[in-house]
Amino acid sequence: MLGLIVLTISLLVWQHFGMERVMIFSSASGRAVETIDDRDEQGDSVASVTRRPDALVMDCELRKSLTYPYCLLVFPLSRSDAGVDMSEFDFITVDMSYEGPSTPEIGLTLWNFESGLSKVGDTRTHKVIEVQFEVPAQGTVHIPIKVLNIAPWWLKKMKVPMQRSDVRIDNVTGIVLGIGSGYATGHHRLVLRSLKFHGKLISQNRLLMMLVCGWILAALSWLAYSLLLYRAKLGTSTARLALLSQLNSALELEASELADRAFTDELTGALNRKGLRDALMNKWRKADTADDAMAVVFVDIDHFKSVNDTYGHDVGDQVLRAFAAAVQREIRASDKLVRWGGEEFLIVCLSCGAAEAQGLADKLRRAMHHQIWPCGMHLTASFGVTALGEGEDIGDTIKRADAALYQAKSEGRDCVKLA
CATH class of the missing domain: 2.60.120.430 (Galactose-binding lectin)
Structure with a gap:
């Protein structure tokens, strides 16, 4: 220059x-x-x-x-x-x-x-x-x-x-x-x-044109050199990252396994409350744009206590696993299934409004009628649905969905209520 x-x-x-x-x-x-x-x-x-x-x-x-x-x-x-x-x-x-x-x-x-x-x-x-x-x-x-x-x-x-x-x-x-x-x-x-x-020897206009062409050529040469240098650095960085990935592969697998245990329910494979908190903190806690729309579905297996009392806790655990598997098959990959406690489950539906979540809940309710349960029993579930309000804390949304679930159970169970 x-x-x-x-x-x-x-x-x-x-x-x-x-x-x-x-x-x-x-x-x-x-x-x-x-x-x-x-x-x-x-x-x-x-x-x-x-x-x-x-x-x-x-x-x-x-x-x-x-x-x-x-x-x-x-x-x-x-x-x-x-x-x-x-x-x-x-x-x-x-x-x-x-x-x-x-x-x-x-x-x-x-x-x-x-x-x-x-x-x-x-x-x-x-x-x-x-x-x-x-x-x-x-x-x-x-x-x-x-x-x-x-x-x-x-x-x-x-x-x-x-x-x-x-x-x-x-x-x-x-x-x-x-x-x-x-x-x-x-x-x-x-x-x-x-x-x-x-x-x-060279007219002023011709000299100015030559100088402009020279500056353009110099700029293009500098750009080409910078691109080559960047590609070389990128190649070196890629090779180093590949080497680090190979060296840490075993540790990463072990860490992944430990993370799954820390954030998922061992019985059903659904997220636990800690897993839900981690997911919300990373991506879905704030609802200040259209992409952050979210709905919550609270689910409870009807009369689950009688299952444990009649068939024992081992059969009850089988029912919980079958229920979680049935829900996972019906929800989207972006939705999160959380075991809230006992027979209660929470479904967090990302980029989803209340009406869509209500439709999902009704589909899940019908799926329970066709599910094959242990010991040939017939089970149903009740659903409370609500959507995250603008600027609302997620805790208030979950409470509102819980209230809708309580309403569904008090009105005969095996139904969906929208708050």
């Missing part, structure tokens, strides 16, 4: 104050140079160029045998349709001087080849992008690229549609310095010490 910050700041500073790209046209640059005059159009003007060590010198004998005589100093960049993209340059500097009878403006022109508009080998069909400037007595002329315009006379001559009349210098085939009809007849001399196009 620190490296990226330093790199970003460094590149931005370098782009602003440096990162210069310069294309130089001068005698020392060794670039091809030639002259063109109006003799190609039956005129009488004559242009020639001399390459001195310090400058390129164009001498022009301008004669007005034509309406628009001219002499041009040309730097050809391409003889085909593949020119040079100069759109990334920002400004031009021209270091030159003039000798002659006039003080008019010099024309700087860029020929740009455009497919469908220009013809190979005919520079007159290449789009003419130009600017006029005065030659200073001394010093250098600074010309921003953005001031270049397409020549109106060329648009008119070539009958270019408006859609193609935009300024483009992305395929430049030649660069031209010219003396034209605004000059007096006679001998003119242009001394060009240098013509330079200045720009940046």
Whole structure:
């Protein structure tokens, strides 16, 4: 991250104050140079160029045998349709001087080849992008690229549609310095010490795009590395947990067995009061959301005392086991069967309302009629049902269910009462 910050700041500073790209046209640059005059159009003007060590010198004998005589100093960049993209340059500097009878403006022109508009080998069909400037007595002329315009006379001559009349210098085939009809007849001399196009190795927009892409790539790389590191740590943790699970398996089984004995009734396998308390404390004690709805069913085997008195306690224990097994078959896996004491049982119905619990109790009541009991006896059960109220303590709910059970027993037994 620190490296990226330093790199970003460094590149931005370098782009602003440096990162210069310069294309130089001068005698020392060794670039091809030639002259063109109006003799190609039956005129009488004559242009020639001399390459001195310090400058390129164009001498022009301008004669007005034509309406628009001219002499041009040309730097050809391409003889085909593949020119040079100069759109990334920002400004031009021209270091030159003039000798002659006039003080008019010099024309700087860029020929740009455009497919469908220009013809190979005919520079007159290449789009003419130009600017006029005065030659200073001394010093250098600074010309921003953005001031270049397409020549109106060329648009008119070539009958270019408006859609193609935009300024483009992305395929430049030649660069031209010219003396034209605004000059007096006679001998003119242009001394060009240098013509330079200045720009940046990387434009500001392109650099910003590269930096954004670099930051995105760095972020993705960091994310991928973090994920790999997390997976490695997760694999190590999983292996350690598996090893701990293997080492503790025997102890866990023993603890499970002891827990069952501590929280369940040994005779029936139902929860005891301690088991109910543990379950309620962990999950169902609070009823502050819809998922914590709960109903309680209090169950009592009718006339169980006569079973013990008639058949003995061993048969009574068999009846209790059969009763608990029958109830467990009918209730849901999430419901809790609790032996409350003697022949009394409590069913805690989780995520259940009073009406649903009443339906369950009635189903259990009917099931008792079809249950096979020891010694061929016929037994029934009575049920008291209620639901946990909002914010109500579970103890109050159990008391209300107990009262409903007492009502069922007092009204003839083998019935369900809802409190």
